[in-house]
Amino acid sequence: MNIIRTVRSVAFSSIPNRTLSTTRSLSTPSAQYTAFEVNDKTGIATLTLNRPPVNSLNLELLTEMRNCLKDAETNKCKGLIITSSSNSVFTAGLDLLEMYQPQDERVKSFWTALQSMWMELYGSKIPTAAAINGHAPAGGCLIATACEYRVMLPNFTIGLNETLIGIVAPKWFVSAFLNVVPRRVAEQAITQGKLFTTAEAHNVGLVDDVVNTKEEAIAKCEQFIGSFKNVNPYARALTKQQFRIKELQELEQQREKDLQIFLGLIMQPSVQKAMGIYLEGLKKKSKKQ
Numbered sequence: 519m520n521i522i523r524t525v526r527s528v529a530f531s532s533i534p535n536r537t538l539s540t541t542r543s544l545s546t547p548s549a550q551y552t553a554f555e556v557n558d559k560t561g562i563a564t565l566t567l568n569r570p571p572v573n574s575l576n577l578e579l580l581t582e583m584r585n586c587l588k589d590a591e592t593n594k595c596k597g598l599i600i601t602s603s604s605n606s607v608f609t610a611g612l613d614l615l616e617m618y619q620p621q622d623e624r625v626k627s628f629w630t631a632l633q634s635m636w637m638e639l640y641g642s643k644i645p646t647a648a649a650i651n652g653h654a655p656a657g658g659c660l661i662a663t664a665c666e667y668r669v670m671l672p673n674f675t676i677g678l679n680e681t682l683i684g685i686v687a688p689k690w691f692v693s694a695f696l697n698v699v700p701r702r703v704a705e706q707a708i709t710q711g712k713l714f715t716t717a718e719a720h721n722v723g724l725v726d727d728v729v730n731t732k733e734e735a736i737a738k739c740e741q742f743i744g745s746f747k748n749v750n751p752y753a754r755a756l757t758k759q760q761f762r763i764k765e766l767q768e769l770e771q772q773r774e775k776d777l778q779i780f781l782g783l784i785m786q787p788s789v790q791k792a793m794g795i796y797l798e799g800l801k802k803k804s805k806k807q
């Protein structure tokens with residue numbers, strides 16, 4: 519049986535998470551929305567998103583994700599798996615409440631944290647895999663495509679649906695999508711705001727495998743990470759970098775401009791109005807259920 523060493527864990531029980539930290543004291547504050555575990559036998563870390571009801575990515579969750587990524591790298595983990603504690607949502611993407619009628623400083627920190635999280639995940643030295651055990655729209659798809667491998671459970675949806683909300687998927691969201699989906703398919707899907715079903719996503723290459731249970735999804739991710747067993751990790755990391763450096767440098771060099779474009783767009787009255795209507799629709803639907 520595998521022994522799970524909990525480096526950072528939260529919210530799955532009423533036990534305060536610091537009492538679960540068995541291996542070392544943490545330099546970062548307690549986690550609220552993530553669980554981070556390292557399997558002692560395989561050396562593989564699992565980051566579980568746990569911000570009910572839909573794991574929407576707010577500033578705090580993004581910050582915790584960054585801390586987990588850093589932990590996985592500094593602990594020289596063999597790889598990192600990202601999954602969700604929900605049975606139906608991987609993540610609903612960016613927390614729309616961070617962008618709807620936002621406060622100036624908070625929304626800047628939010629976007630900057632998203633940029634950093636993405637660059638750190640996309641450029642991570644260790645193998646990364648997403649066990650997509652629920653819906654993964656927009657920012658959810660961004661996280662999945664930042665990983666090197668994706669496996670998904672049936673009958674969920676994934677894609678960049680920003681245009682349907684009246685917002686624009688930034689260039690770096692699109693470039694990661696283009697790594698896995700043919701350009702023609704990507705252009706049509708992203709302009710339409712299409713959410714692919716699991717089967718469709720598999721067909722176009724947006725996900726690599728489909729399995730029926732979360733356990734099988736984790737096992738597939740472990741298998742993917744295990745496939746690098748005989749590969750020198752430094753050679754692997756440098757080779758991965760060759761594939762990803764262009765997008766990383768592009769965002770790094772344009773961070774401030776990207777932030778200003780984001781702020782300019784979301785602060786437009788028409789965009790705020792569209793977001794308000796979309797949020798209202800979500801709330802109405804949620805009340806009906």
Ligand SMILES: CCCCCCC/C=C/C(=O)SCCNC(=O)CCNC(=O)[C@H](O)C(C)(C)COP(=O)(O)OP(=O)(O)OC[C@H]1O[C@@H](n2cnc3c(N)ncnc32)[C@H](O)[C@@H]1OP(=O)(O)O
Nearest residue numbers: 574610611612613614615653655656657686780800801804
């Ligand atoms: C150049 C820059 C321009 C700007 C770029 C911005 C890029 C944006 C990226 C994004 O990620 S935007 C977010 C996109 N996400 C979505 O469109 C998903 C919306 N959510 C859903 O479709 C569904 O919630 C779901 C994920 C399919 C799950 O459905 P389920 O039936 O399980 O839950 P719901 O009843 O719909 O929701 C419960 C609860 O959660 C609220 N909520 C859902 N998604 C979000 C969200 N992304 N942000 C904030 N809140 C969300 C929903 O309103 C419900 O709230 P309550 O009514 O319970 O208060």
